[in-house]
Amino acid sequence: MRVKFWGTRGSIAKPGPDTIRYGGNTSCVEVRSSRGTLIIIDCGTGAQALGQSLLAASPTGIHGRILISHTHWDHIQGLPFFGPLFVPGYEWDIYGPKGLDQSVRETLAGQMQYTYFPVALEQFGATVRYHDLVEGVFEIDDVRITTRYLNHPALTLGYRLEADGATLVYSTDHEPHSRALATGEGQIGGQDEHHAEFLRGADLLLHDAQYTAKEYPAKIGWGHSSAEYAVRIAQHAGVAKIALTHHDPLRDDKSLDQVVETLRASLRSCGSALEVFAAAEGQSIEVEPSLAQGPGKVAATASAGETHARNAINSGHAHGSVALAISDPASTTIFAAAVEAEGIPLRAFSDPWALPGYVKAEPPSIVVLDHSPPHVDGLAICRAIRNGSSANNQANHQADPQRLPVILLADSEDTAAGEAAGVTEWIVRPFSSSYVRTKVRAWILRTACRWVRAPIPRDEESRLSVLKSLHILDTKPEPRFDRITRLAAALFDVPIALISFVDWDRQWCKSCCGLEAGEISRDASFCAHVVHSREIMIVPDTLRDPRFADNPLVTNAPRVRFYAGAPLILDNGKCVGTLCMIDTRVRSLDGSAKNLLQDLRDLALQELQQKS
Ligand SMILES: [Zn+2]
Ligand SMILES: [Zn+2]
Numbered sequence: 122m123r124v125k126f127w128g129t130r131g132s133i134a135k136p137g138p139d140t141i142r143y144g145g146n147t148s149c150v151e152v153r154s155s156r157g158t159l160i161i162i163d164c165g166t167g168a169q170a171l172g173q174s175l176l177a178a179s180p181t182g183i184h185g186r187i188l189i190s191h192t193h194w195d196h197i198q199g200l201p202f203f204g205p206l207f208v209p210g211y212e213w214d215i216y217g218p219k220g221l222d223q224s225v226r227e228t229l230a231g232q233m234q235y236t237y238f239p240v241a242l243e244q245f246g247a248t249v250r251y252h253d254l255v256e257g258v259f260e261i262d263d264v265r266i267t268t269r270y271l272n273h274p275a276l277t278l279g280y281r282l283e284a285d286g287a288t289l290v291y292s293t294d295h296e297p298h299s300r301a302l303a304t305g306e307g308q309i310g311g312q313d314e315h316h317a318e319f320l321r322g323a324d325l326l327l328h329d330a331q332y333t334a335k336e337y338p339a340k341i342g343w344g345h346s347s348a349e350y351a352v353r354i355a356q357h358a359g360v361a362k363i364a365l366t367h368h369d370p371l372r373d374d375k376s377l378d379q380v381v382e383t384l385r386a387s388l389r390s391c392g393s394a395l396e397v398f399a400a401a402e403g404q405s406i407e408v409e410p411s412l413a414q415g416p417g418k419v420a421a422t423a424s425a426g427e428t429h430a431r432n433a434i435n436s437g438h439a440h441g442s443v444a445l446a447i448s449d450p451a452s453t454t455i456f457a458a459a460v461e462a463e464g465i466p467l468r469a470f471s472d473p474w475a476l477p478g479y480v481k482a483e484p485p486s487i488v489v490l491d492h493s494p495p496h497v498d499g500l501a502i503c504r505a506i507r508n509g510s511s512a513n514n515q516a517n518h519q520a521d522p523q524r525l526p527v528i529l530l531a532d533s534e535d536t537a538a539g540e541a542a543g544v545t546e547w548i549v550r551p552f553s554s555s556y557v558r559t560k561v562r563a564w565i566l567r568t569a570c571r572w573v574r575a576p577i578p579r580d581e582e583s584r585l586s587v588l589k590s591l592h593i594l595d596t597k598p599e600p601r602f603d604r605i606t607r608l609a610a611a612l613f614d615v616p617i618a619l620i621s622f623v624d625w626d627r628q629w630c631k632s633c634c635g636l637e638a639g640e641i642s643r644d645a646s647f648c649a650h651v652v653h654s655r656e657i658m659i660v661p662d663t664l665r666d667p668r669f670a671d672n673p674l675v676t677n678a679p680r681v682r683f684y685a686g687a688p689l690i691l692d693n694g695k696c697v698g699t700l701c702m703i704d705t706r707v708r709s710l711d712g713s714a715k716n717l718l719q720d721l722r723d724l725a726l727q728e729l730q731q732k733s
């Protein structure tokens with residue numbers, strides 16, 4: 122295979138004297154097998170020049186394939202400027218990850234709407250076909266391609282190309298699952314180990330290396346790797362050669378030289394045979410089976426391929442089914458709606474003991490079942506699922522009973538027993554449909570769900586009965602509370618201030634300044650965290666907080682970015698609710714501001730406990 126880099130920059134094109142050697146164009150790579158199969162990976166701004174070179178070499182047309190990793194601008198912006206798409210006689214097959222609610226064609230058409238571009242997707246002169254991809258394996262002529270989801274804030278696929286006895290892996294954009302790895306700490310395990318499996322034994326690895334370990338702490342959650350992590354995971358995976366790519370737009374040629382120099386020095390000092398370089402626009406290299414290829418490597422490569430034995434080309438459903446064995450109808454309805462909304466087929470079982478057999482015969486994407494002892498012992502069923510087909514040593518990832526998410530639905534959580542039985546996660550009642558939907562999505566894509574529900578306080582039962590005895594839930598707004606939230610909003614210059622109570626399944630607002638009166642599910646409640654901890658909670662930036670970044674109050678209206686809440690603890694010691702403030706901007710509170718918040722909270726408590 123021959124590889125040529127047409128774009129190596131990340132995020133945004135950055136042409137100019139400072140980036141002249143490594144290049145200013147965004148992601149685009151040309152790959153040719155020895156038999157002449159043409160595969161283009163990503164269509165950033167580099168695709169424009171590639172298009173011109175193809176037109177010059179083959180004016181009457183050829184058949185090529187384009188693999189799109191994801192549809193962030195820096196990976197597709199060159200597509201409308203890729204000349205061969207407009208020339209009759211050319212034939213293109215475009216592959217990309219199937220979005221959860223739209224096809225790759227629909228997504229690509231978005232950037233060519235009339236507001237953004239004068240020519241519509243339908244007006245290409247070439248013959249163009251679109252293919253939705255999921256994780257799996259498919260073949261393009263003599264090239265075998267394995268796809269795998271990467272960890273990035275967009276549905277993103279990495280591509281492993283095997284041809285002519287050599288292996289090339291394209292892995293950008295990607296952030297380590299364990300953030301410590303990006304700064305050079307921690308051990309490689311879990312999802313990061315699976316990532317290494319995907320890279321295993323590559324002769325050439327093109328890997329996201331946008332940041333340095335030093336820069337990374339300010340970029341957590343942006344979906345990119347540090348160069349140090351890229352090299353470490355490559356070493357771990359027995360890669361022969363790594364090309365750092367997706368260079369940060371702020372990185373000039375000189376500092377990129379330095380990054381590479383430092384990495385080479387540390388590889389030398391540990392006697393590693395890994396070759397590292399920074400991908401440069403215009404550079405062309407032959408990917409050859411490396412000499413280091415021993416029997417271990419061959420075996421590893423084979424198993425990495427087999428891990429994804431199912432067809433990557435999606436026809437219909439993007440994912441396997443969700444197997445459900447829940448007895449209570451209300452929970453079943455919520456789960457069924459969440460699964461349906463993601464367009465995934467559902468298999469419902471009335472007998473949960475049918476699950477281990479089903480998993481073995483027809484591996485689903487997720488299993489959800491009750492744990493309601495002594496009725497149904499979900500833990501025992503989970504153990505049976507985990508043990509079920511391990512004897513067959515199934516290589517198919519989808520069938521791997523160890524990696525299948527098994528979710529237990531229960532009234533309370535038994536963490537230790539769950540861990541021992543191999544439970545992936547507990548969902549404790551009550552829960553909202555939006556929480557379940559967010560979770561289902563994260564399980565399927567195997568991404569982290571940055572939405573953590575508040576734990577239930579230990580004194581929950583008595584706390585709830587005290588709350589009921591206040592007879593305040595669902596009462597009308599009252600000036601005595603409203604003046605406190607008005608004061609809070611004005612004093613702290615925040616758009617929203619609330620006095621609210623945390624009920625069994627909801628947070629109900631007695632006084633809302635800056636927000637429609639109402640209630641939200643307890644899952645989404647920030648205040649429920651305060652009620653659990655019984656302490657002031659300040660979240661300066663929700664997007665950087667793994668408990669809240671995917672919370673629907675953050676991702677949708679009112680787009681909470683900052684939260685500060687003080688607990689309402691009655692004289693009898695029961696914490697019933699909070700006085701809280703919300704802003705849509707990143708904020709902080711200093712010591713004196715905290716005191717003010719406490720003063721206002723005490724005023725609210727006084728009103729609350731007033732004998733009437
Ligand atoms: Zn990118
Ligand atoms: Zn991206």
